[in-house]
Amino acid sequence: MSAAVADPAAVAEVARGRVRRAARRRATSAGLALLVVAAYAVSLMVGQTFYAPGEVWHVVVGDVVPGASFTVGELRLPRASLAVLAGASFGLAGLTFQTLLRNPLASPDVIGISSGASAAAVVGIVVLSLSQAAVSLLAVTAALATSLLIYVLSFRDGVVGSRLILIGIGIAAMLESVVSYLLMRSAAWEVQTAMRWLTGSLNGATWATVAPVGLAAAVAAPVLLWRSRDLDLMQLGEDAATALGVRTERTRVVVIVAAVALIAFATAAAGPIAFVAFLSGPIAARLVGPGGSLMVPAAMVGALLVLLADLAGQYAFGTRYPVGVVTGVLGAPYLIHLLIRSNRSGGSL
């Protein structure tokens, strides 16, 4: 407590620690990026017919390859692209909600926002036979309305995280029953469609379904990245964040709208792929470590989860399972783990 200005050695030590931690974060992020690229490539190659990397590459750059042009270009490429875009969207949105509400349980797929988008999408497709674009807009509106409803219902002298989560879980159950009801009633009943809206599936992915998700991600993801530093500061508590120059009210509205848009567009295309939003942030945090922004790692973990779960669902078992069944199996134990842990640490959610 002697010097008013730190000596150069202490400054260098601070710089070293910062560089060391940043280097670790960068290395993990680079590793994750490589894994995403590799899983994407494998998704394009394997299937009923195996295509070598060379053939796949020709299709990707637009050459006509007999057989491969259709299988890879029209089936696998949109499917794998949807996996990446939906996974990244869920990952980003999940992390945003978990960070904002400071609770790993507060992810949009647990608190009913995905269910809202899903129910709207079922209404749009099965009941109203709308186009993909109209379905996406309907899903966004419904997801925003669901978020607002949860917020209003859980508001009493401010919003407490645990109350919001419990109300969200209730809303999710109600909306899921709406989905089941509509699927049972509709003439267009078929298992594939049903699974898509109940657990999420990449079956039937075409460029027409992928495009809106890509567009939404291109708009909403930069918004979240732009606000990620403010969001990190808001983790310190409302007062501390304000003191550090964050407009907390405005940041909250902006990131919630962006995250809900990501969820809604991805859900309109792939269904509410179970637990991807819930799992991505915590996995990214575990891998990358605390301190930096988790946005990009969480997006990559989300993409990787969906790609790998879809590969596993299609080829690892005798039957082909939709991707949401696999991610559901992965997510449920973690949910139970969180509930047990919070129960031990005093019973609050």
Add this chain to the structure above:
Amino acid sequence: MTIARSLALQQVTLGYAERTVVDSLDLALPPGAITAVVGANACGKSTLLRAMARLLPPRTGRVLLDGKDVHRLPTKDVARTLGLLPQSPVAPEGIVVGDLVARGRSPHQGLLSRWSTTDDRAVATALELTGTAALADRAVDELSGGQRQRVWIAMALAQQTDILLLDEPTTFLDLTHQVEVLDLLTDLNRRRGTTIAMVLHDLNLAARYADHLVAVAGGRVHASGDPREVLTVDLVEAVFGLRSQVVPDPVSGRPMVLPIGRHHTGGGVEPRAQEQAQHQGREEVQAAR
């Protein structure tokens, strides 16, 4: 030395929902001095500090930073001048001390600006001043209460503001750490000229460390000024509803409040001590038999 900044509340009315806590109050922090705000529980002292820190917009009246309405200034500009240590900040799970203190630099950084040597220097200085440099790589959630409080203060120091507001910076600390934190704030004030305002529970520590004492009761400023002039038996009675004696503190010469309770009447030997003496006497007699 920094330029002394002025922070003032002008005719502010403050409250939560339907409840009015503070009604048209005026208060100015003397620039370059240490101000301690004291008062009984729920008298509105934390509310005052929250208003000064722009966390609670006033219903009427204005909060003026260098003469300008703080709620009309860009929030980031304010954050470069006015720092705050909130009462209960939350450390993100697993974050290490170095990264947490570094977050104090955020008002100085733009969207695209890179981390600079100035930032490293500010963080290193803050760690050194608070004696937390050795903890830089430790996770905040592993630290003791006293260490954690010093880390939060380090974050506020890294912000390098000319005005620093602290809401009960010594709560949950043992006496040694309380004195340590207040010494540190005094260093900051004397060396850099930082204007400091804090809510303190302990009247005696407030009297010892503050240049300017603000006693709040029932949402109004009951008295303010140099603690040597302001802190009297009458003030303690009026603000805390407590009978007391005020004597010069033998260490600092500042006024020291000695509370008078029901069991200690303030006249010579206390009744309890007499009882004990009698009791001991009996024991000695018994032992002699």
